[in-house]
Amino acid sequence: AGLEGQNSFEYITNLSQVTSVDYVFDFDGKIEVWEEARRWGAKLAVVEINGYEGEDKSWLVSGGVDWRLVRAYGVYGDGMLREKEVRVGVENLVPIMLSAVKNQNLEMPKEGGMRVLAEADMVDVILRSIFLSGTSGQIIDVWGEETRFVDVAESLVEGAKMTRKKIMDKEIPEREIDEKEIWKNWEKIRWQPRVKFKEAIEETLQYFFR
Numbered sequence: 001a002g003l004e005g006q007n008s009f010e011y012i013t014n015l016s017q018v019t020s021v022d023y024v025f026d027f028d029g030k031i032e033v034w035e036e037a038r039r040w041g042a043k044l045a046v047v048e049i050n051g052y053e054g055e056d057k058s059w060l061v062s063g064g065v066d067w068r069l070v071r072a073y074g075v076y077g078d079g080m081l082r083e084k085e086v087r088v089g090v091e092n093l094v095p096i097m098l099s100a101v102k103n104q105n106l107e108m109p110k111e112g113g114m115r116v117l118a119e120a121d122m123v124d125v126i127l128r129s130i131f132l133s134g135t136s137g138q139i140i141d142v143w144g145e146e147t148r149f150v151d152v153a154e155s156l157v158e159g160a161k162m163t164r165k166k167i168m169d170k171e172i173p174e175r176e177i178d179e180k181e182i183w184k185n186w187e188k189i190r191w192q193p194r195v196k197f198k199e200a201i202e203e204t205l206q207y208f209f210r
Contacts, residue, residue, distance in 0.1 A: 023130055031059045038064045045130040049075050049122070051088030052190060061137075069139045070129050077119025077200065078207040089116065089143065092172045093152075100156040101208045103163060107170040108149045113176060118195035119146030128189040141185050147197040155198040161203045 021040045026033040027047050037044040044067040046057065051073065060067050075090030081087065082094060092114055099106050103160050116124075129135050153167050188190055 012141055025126065025130070029057055034059055034065055037067075041087060042066075043130050043136075044068070045126055047072070047126055049087075050090055065191075066136050068129050068135045070126055071139065071141045072117055072122045072125060073141070073143050074114070074116040075119060075122050076116055076204050077122075078203055080204070080207075082208060089175070095160060096204065097105065097156065097208055099159040101159070101205060105166045105168050106153050106156065107168040107172075108153065109171055110149065110167070110169045111144040112174070113148040114152065115143040115146050115182075115198060117142065117193065118197070118200040120200065121195045123192050124194070125191060128191055129181065132189055134193055138188060140188055141181065143182050145193045151197060155201050156205070159198075159202040160209075164199075165208065176189070 002069070018036070018040070021037075021042045022054050024033060024037045024040070024042045024044045025047060026037075026044065027049070029046055029048065034044060034046075036042075046060065046069045048068065048069070048071045050073075057069065076090055076093060079089065080094075082098065092108075093116055095114065096106055096108055121144060122142075125140070129138075129140055150162075157165050
């Protein structure tokens with residue numbers, strides 16, 4: 001059913017006022033949300049982004065809730081952390097993006113690439129995790145596809161309209177990722193990344209410029 005606009009939504013701050021919900025998305029990992037999902041008989045997707053784990057989640061397996069845990073890594077987009085102390089999967093991307101918006105030389109390896117996940121792809125992953133069958137009780141670890149450093153540099157130079165276009169060859173720490181596990185988790189939700197880095201990075205750069 002289509003929504004006609006913002007007035008179609010009812011904003012409730014007290015969960016005890018809610019009597020029926022079919023799907024619950026929890027980005028903080030709160031046991032209180034799990035308890036409400038159990039009360040409603042709702043499907044629950046607990047989401048961790050770039051290694052943010054929140055509280056201990058041993059209660060997930062306590063029974064009585066149709067749950068799944070989605071752990072998405074390398075997520076970039078509007079609202080991501082811009083500080084140096086960033087999270088899993090974007091620890092190399094953020095410094096490069098900060099250099100781009102400051103019109104400084106980009107420092108990265110000439111060879112290889114990094115696995116990053118566009119915000120829109122992350123949303124697709126979360127929705128598929130809760131709406132598709134076979135995901136109940138599953139831990140789904142999701143990385144994006146690999147983007148070559150040369151393509152990262154080209155997209156940043158173009159997107160940030162850089163006048164300094166020199167790429168400094170610099171080795172950066174690489175995180176070991178099991179390629180078989182990546183594909184295994186993609187198959188759990190019958191999914192592959194669709195959004196290319198070049199398509200999504202411009203909006204993220206505008207966020208970094210602010």
